[in-house]
Amino acid sequence: SSIRQNRAKDVAVGGNSLVVPYLYNVAVRSGDAAVPVYPNGNYFIESRLLSAYGSLGFGYKGWANIEFTGRNDWDSRLLKQNRSFFYPSANISIVLSDAIEAIKNSNIISYAKVRAAISKSGNVNLNPYSLSTTYSQPVGFPYGNVVGFSANQTIPSLDLKPEFVNTQEAGIELGFLRNRVNFEATYFNQNNTNQILQVSQSATTGYTIGLSNAADFKNYGVEMDLGLSPLINIGKGRIDFKINATYNNNKVTSTAGNLPVVIGGSNGFIQNSTSSPSAFNVAVVGMPAFAFQLTDYERDSATGKVIINPITGLPTQAGASVIKGRSLPLWVIGATPSFTLGNFSISMTWDYKGGHDFYSGLGSDEDFAGISARSAEYGRQRFVFPNSVYLSGGKYVPNTNIQVLDGNAGFWPTAINSAIATNYFASAAALRLREVNISYNLPLKWIGNGKIIKRITVSAVGKNLLLFVPKSNQWGDPEFNYSTTGNTFGIASSFQSPASRLFGGSVTVQF
DSSP states (O other): OEEEEEEEEEEOOBOSEESSTTOOOTTSEESOOBOOSSTTSEEEEEEEEEEEEEEEEEEETTTEEEEEEEEEEEETTSOTTTSEEEEEEEEEEEEHHHHOHHHHTOSSEEEEEEEEEEEEEEEOOOOTTTTSOOEEOOTTOEETTEEOOEEOSEEEOTTOOOEEEEEEEEEEEEEETTTTEEEEEEEEEEEEEEEEEEEEOOGGGTOSEEEEEEEEEEEEEEEEEEEEEEEEEETTEEEEEEEEEEEEEEEEEEEGGGOOEEEEEEESOSSOSSSOOEEEEEEOTTSOTTEEEEOOBOBOTTTOOEEBOTTTOOBOBOSSOEEEOOSSOSEEEEEEEEEEETTEEEEEEEEEEESOEEEEHHHHHHHHHTOSTGGGTTTTSOOBOTTEEEEETTEEEEOSSOBOSOSSTTTTTSHHHHTOGGGGEEEOOEEEEEEEEEEEEOOGGGGGGGSSOOEEEEEEEEEEEEEEOOTTOOSSOTTOOSOSSSSOOSEEOTTSOOOOOEEEEEEEEEO
């Protein structure tokens, strides 16, 4: 069992100005002392978590093992009727290479193991006091020196419950040729219920964010690892190779009232106020967790082509947003080749993520400023809007010759282009050289033959060195997200720092 209690207290007092420059003492000031103008200038926070845990295991001849565990938590962040929750697990493993004589004596199979597990885990994804609405004291509210309080932007559900993840998995581990080749695979299926999410809602309710057990979703897929050690010997050197791949599919299985739930995103988040695209993550039953909700053009329902005005050649924005794509990758693949020769070694880490999408608000700002590749594609001249149709004789016909009225400032920075989020929606697939590490172990004779210092390793490291993305992505690294908090995925903006390459080195000494 365990008891964990967190307590935090802060009292901050400041003055209007310092009497002595750089003497930061509240007693040496002019004007009245006051609480500094920033959130939580004076607060006391306390929370407590009690846990009881038990496990029971059995083994048979060292090659068969089974274990049962159970845990109950009592969390003060929830209401009394919800704060106690129990979650168990069980797992079993059998080492076939020890249990079966034919495998034990095999010259090909070095190791074989099968395993399975079922588990339930609970979590409270809340800050203390999140069950109540809170108020703050804005500067100048309601007016002058009259003191007033205003409701903060989040309103919680009255009956928040713990999140749960129910997991079933089965796996196999194999070693071949005296463990020169090692392979491992795991199939998993996860059901995530009562997920506590910040949900965007209409400001007419008085709160822009709701906090609730907003959605259930499932993840399922397979993880695979392959190690070749060595892959090949080259003279006195050797090349080792490791690769891992994860396929992780997911979908939303239920939401509150089975209605689409807006999780978070940007609505006119860009600096350009005249053309504001909207891009949100949204939970929709039957779609991936999570999809995108984007402003789009009016389209022909039969072909999906954009409908233009036959007089102006211009498209129009659809009244309803479109829901499409997925924000989390289907495939994550990592490969690590390494070469070792004596005291010298070099290794690289490559990774690939694909099968998902992202939205870049940077594209809208670039179009507004006229510095994007899109805005220069037609040489700032009039052009036929691509993949468009217009209504003629009661049906939509392909547009081959009706040009937009203006192919320059009259089109690209206007709302009819840069307010359409689907213009900046692309594949988030990326192949990158994540890291290169070059190391050299100093010869022992240089360091006293290992009598005191056992090893000195000098390394040079480079990170995030190369990035390859599809042609549809004109805006950079799709991994960067405009928000470091909340639940948004795959929504980028011009307010974030660009991806950077890092170079460094290290010296490691072992005694």
